[in-house]
Every structure is written in structure tokens, then in C-alpha cells.
Amino acid sequence: MAALSWLEWNPTSFNINNPWTWSPGSDKKVCFVTTGATAPFTALIESVLKPSSIEALRNQGYTHLLIQYGTAKDVFSSCAGAAQCNTRKDSRREALTIDGIDFFPEGLKTQFKLVQQSKGLVISHAGSGSILEALRYQVPLLVVPNTGLLDNHQEELAVAMERSNYLVRGDVKDLAPAIQKSEDFKDKMTQFPPITSGGHRETKSFADIMDETMGFLD
Template sequence: MAEIGQRPKKLCFVTIGATASFDSLISACLEPRFLEALAGAGYTHLVIQYGKEGKSLYDRAVSESLRTKELEISVTGFDFNRDGLGQEMRAAKGEARGVEGVVISHAGSGSILDALRIDVPLIVVPNPSLLDNHQVELAEALEEQGYVVHGRLEDLSVAIAQSEELRKRHKQWPPVNSGQHRRARGLAGVMDEEMGFLD
């Protein structure tokens, strides 16, 4: 297998958000089956925003995971970024004519909208530990409309394959009959227009 530096960079960015801990998402993203799915889809980098309380879990899981070295996936993490997560999401989008990655996010509306604006494939994973949790309904509705993949903690490896299909569908978005101004802007342009963020 080629060295990480020699292969085109393909990044998976995982965010748990800024307010609630989501240890089960951090753990799920460091499981061998998920790492194998990433490697199988050509990913070279995994960046995890583990939040205020997730550092010890992240450190322990990374030190126990030998699969990252075997699969040649570079794994890094951080707790919080005061400037937001736009830079990391754009890195997952990839450079012009580069290899595109994916964002895996908790089902917080702010993170979802940020990823949709960048037009990067998005896997939304509801946090089952939250009270009065409406995240499942949000993830299901967005998946039904074709914007995201509804990821499940039990098997995120399936979501990686589904995100590759989502990427192909987004490349065809919007439909040909929707006008030239939309054709050039992709899904992010459609979402901006729907939300009222016009240039």
C-alpha cells in the first residue's frame, strides 16, 4: 500500500458539537470495522472533534487501536475550535479537483447547516443520550429528502458506503430543469436560496 503522503488526501471529519458529550460517536469512529470501511473507500485521514470531555476517551481509543497503523489512516483530534468548524469541513470537502471526503456530525442543526452550505457529503448521527431528543426525526427527514445519510452508531461502516452514493447524487444536483443559476451552485446553493441566504 502507498504511503499516506503519496496517496491523494481523503479526509473524514467527525464532530460531536460544542455543548453535549457524545462518547459513543467517538468510540464508533475508532472501531475496527469503521476504520476498515474508511480505508476501503480510500480515506487517508480521520479528524475527530471530541469536545470538552472526550479527550481521555479519544486518547485511550487511539492508543488501543492498532488498525489505524495497519490501514495507514492518520488519526488526529481536538477538543474545541473558537473559530468554528468551517476549516475542518472545507478540508473534508477537498481541494479543487481533489479527492472529496465526508463529514460525520451529531444531529445539531447548526453543524448540519454548516456542512450543507459547503456541499460536502454529510452523515448525521443522532445522540440517543439527549433528553427530549428530536435528532432522530431531523436525521430521518433530511435523509428522506436526499440531503444527508442518517448514520447509526451500531454500524457507521454502512453509512460510509451510503455517503459515497450521496456524493454521486449531489454531483447531479440540482435537476437539469431547474435553471442555469442553480446548476452552477450545487446543493449548497439550493439550500442557501431556500434559507434566504442570497448573494
């Protein structure tokens, strides 16, 4: 029955037309946060909406913050309300627009595209599916492992991916340093998936491995 609940998503609950669309020449800069579909990572939602994280985002020129909160709508609403109030007090700068979405059964294509076009940032939980999807869009990715999970390989994957320079790893307790780091990271991130030629050792694509096993000659 759990699988059914996300099919009941109502398209009107999130209005895609405004302000979450991209028009050429816009000075919009979007940060998109995804917390995973199965078990929402509420600590990440709280952490992103903390004053220090919001401050770091505004310092880097972000104008829009979109959070995919999954089933943790109440956590999002209470934190987002407070954060929005704080940013409005600061009249010297343009307010940071904060919005949330629950879950999209058809994937997060639109959101990743928006980040890509606005040269923004994706902040994600460390699930391999989300990491792979975000990296296909060549967007800078800040991954926050869920330390609350026992016997989890998320941290291992995040460490290995950071070592290969595919992403920036952040600590859920304090995201501000990682947000700052992500700005420089944009220029030196490694392309993913890696190009399967050159490099320090022989690489093969999966299609090569299949053909080889079958004995196909090119």
C-alpha cells in the same frame, strides 16, 4: 463560566500545518468527525474508532481521520491509540492518520474546507447548527443522531433531511454501512440550501417574505 472555558483554547495544541493542510494534486482523503460543543457525544467517538468503522473508511480510500472530541479527550485518546495500532499492523496499505482537536471558537471552517478539497466526508452529530454549517460546504454529510438524549428532535430532523436527500443517516451502533453508502451518495446529493425557484410548488426566499410583509414593490 462555561462559555469562558472554550475561549482558553490554545492554538498550539493543534498544529494546522501538517498533515492537515491541502496541497493540489494530493491523494489525501479526509474524514472529519464533529461531536458538538455543548455535550460531547462520546458514543460517536467510540463508534468511529471501532475496527469495523476504520475498516470501512480504509476500504473507501480514506487516509486521514480528524475527530473534534470537545471535552471528551480521554475517550478519544484511549480509542484512537488502539485504532492507530490496529491500522499499523496491516502493512499492505498505507496507515490511516488519526488526530483530534478539542474545540474551535472561530468555527470549523478550515476542517470543512479540507474535507471539501480532498473530496472526503463529514460525520456529525445531528445538531441543526452543525448540519447547516457542513451542508454550506457542499460536502457529503453522514449524520448520527444521539439516541441517548431524551425528548430530542435530532432524530426527526435527521430523518426529514435524509428523506430530502441532503444527507445520509447513520446508526451509532454500527457506522460501517452508512460509511459505505456515503460514497455513492456523493454523486446524487441534493444541493443545500435548495434553490428557491422551480420545484413542485411555489417557494420564496426569506428576503421575499420580508419585502412582502413590508409592502415593498420590486
